[in-house]
Structures are given as structure tokens and as C-alpha cells.
Amino acid sequence: MRRMALACLAVAGLWQGVVPVARAAGADAASSCSALRIVVPFPAAGPADLLARTLAQGLHQRRGVTVVVDNKPGANGNIGIDAVRRAAGDGCTLLVAPAGNLTINPTLFPALAYNVERDFRPVSLLASSPNVLAVHPSVRAGSVQELVALAKRANPPLGYASPGVGSGLHLAGELFRQQTGIALLHVPYKGTTQALNDVVGGQVPILFGTLPTLAQFIRSGALRALAVTQAARSPAAPAIPSLAEQGVRGIEVSSWYALLLPRATPAPVADALHADVRAVFGGKTVREELARQGMEPVAGTPDALATRIRQESAGWAELIRTHGIKAE
Known part of the structure; x- marks a missing residue:
């Protein structure tokens, strides 16, 4: 986590000493905002925080206004997200949220105060990073095939750790277990x-984690x-083979982060913000710095983000219900 915090400062530092330039085309749609607030529903120093601070510096440079990153952790991210739901739709309050909060939590927490489709206007995907299947060095498996063979012989089942x-x-x-037909014991933290x-200490042998x-x-x-938990190798980690190339297909699970606004925000304001995102995350220096942190900038369209949220939500809902997964 200390390394990620230093990375946040490094990315922010890319913008230091730059004299504000003319306002971006279309930015007048948000000219009523004397300051912008980007809400991150998790503590500082994580990937979402890094992306929010990168965006904050870029928006400050392009618009010449104060941009504050507001970390609002709690309730698995739901507190910060609900705060943006209740914010005015004037384009002054933004939300940077991880995929899980947008596509998994609505099924896992059916009593949520917010509805992603009803309460938020998608602006853009910001970046994605591969998830990695990793093991402690003591595990006698150098490939996915060897791990599957080891798991089939293990009694009791091998454990895998997750953040919750x-x-x-x-x-x-769960997808990996389902696709390979092996028994694994989930060890939630x-x-x-x-x-x-x-896992690093050797108490649990297997871990699914994000590359950063x-x-x-x-x-x-x-x-x-x-392996990376997707069909193809990731540009962020080209030396790590994919699950698909090792014979495990049907798993596409990456970590991604998106920018949203309260639903009442006018379309021209969202469009101007989308143009800013493309400019900020399309910059060579920012792309290179994020790549060093294992992330790939992806400034997609609002429609593409809406479609991704809808499709992944349906897929996760089916998996959650099939396996009877309940929030703790």
C-alpha cells in the first residue's frame, strides 16, 4: 500500500509546475462549478484513489479550477457512492468507483439505497488492470495445469484467499473452481x-489479486x-500467461474503474467531462506512469460503460444466486 501511495504522488507530480492553459472545448457546460469534488468510496492509496488524483490534476490543468479528491470509505464502498447519489446534478460532484461496486454489490446487497442504472449517469471507463492467480512459492505448481492437478489430489482442499x-x-x-472442476476452500478476509x-506468510496457498x-x-x-484471469495476456504483464492459453476458458475477470455523475446531470456537462477524460488519460506521460502501476487507461464512451455495467451485472447476479453467496 505504501508503494501505491508513492505512485499517487508520482502521478500527481507529473502535473506540477504547469501553467493553466485555456479552458477545454465544451468545458463551459460546467462553468458554474468553481470547484470540483471527486468522491472515491475507499481509503487513499488504492487504485481508485490513484486514478481519481490523476484525473483531478488533469481537470485542474484543463479547467483552471480547484479539484478535491474526497475519500469516503465504509460499508464496502456504499457510503461514498450514496453520497454522490444524493449530490446535486450540476456536474460539480464526480464518482470514481471500482467495477465491483457497480456490478456485484447491487445483487450482494439487495437493500442498497442506490440503483446504479437509475441514479447515475455513466461518463467513461478510466482504466483496467488484470487480476492475477498467484501462489505461495512453497506450492509445487509452476502452471495452472500443475495447480489443477495438485488441487485434485489435495485432501483437505487447497485454500484461496480473497479480500471478502x-x-x-x-x-x-468461484469461476476458476467451476471451470476446472476442482475443490477449493474460500478463505475470506x-x-x-x-x-x-x-498468503505471503504461507498460511494460505492461493490468492486472486489485482496486478497493481x-x-x-x-x-x-x-x-x-x-496466470492473468482473462483470455489473452495483458500488456501490463506480458510475461504472465493467460488462463485461456493454459486451457481454462470462459473466465474474463479484470478490475476496472469508472467515472460517473448523479443521474440528473445534464448530458452536455457529462459530454464535456468525457472529453476531458479522453485528453487526460490519453496523454503519453500519464499512460506510461499508469502502465508502471499495472493499469491500462481506457477512456471509453458513456454508452460502452453503460453496456458493460449492465452485462457484467447480469453475469455476476447469476453466479451469486447459483452459488448462494451472501454478504457478511
């Missing part, structure tokens, strides 16, 4: 740090990466 019941990484493990510590979180441990040899 219903998290995207928990569900990635209250957050990524605890799960990671126990695991990268330094993979490089140091504290963890062995067996």
Missing part, C-alpha cells in the same frame, strides 16, 4: 492487506504468478 465474500476476487475464484499478508497490488511481491519472489 462477494468481492470480484472471490467470484474469480476483511480487506486485501490481510489476505495478502497471510501483487506486482512488487511477484517481482521479489514472495509470490509466484501463474
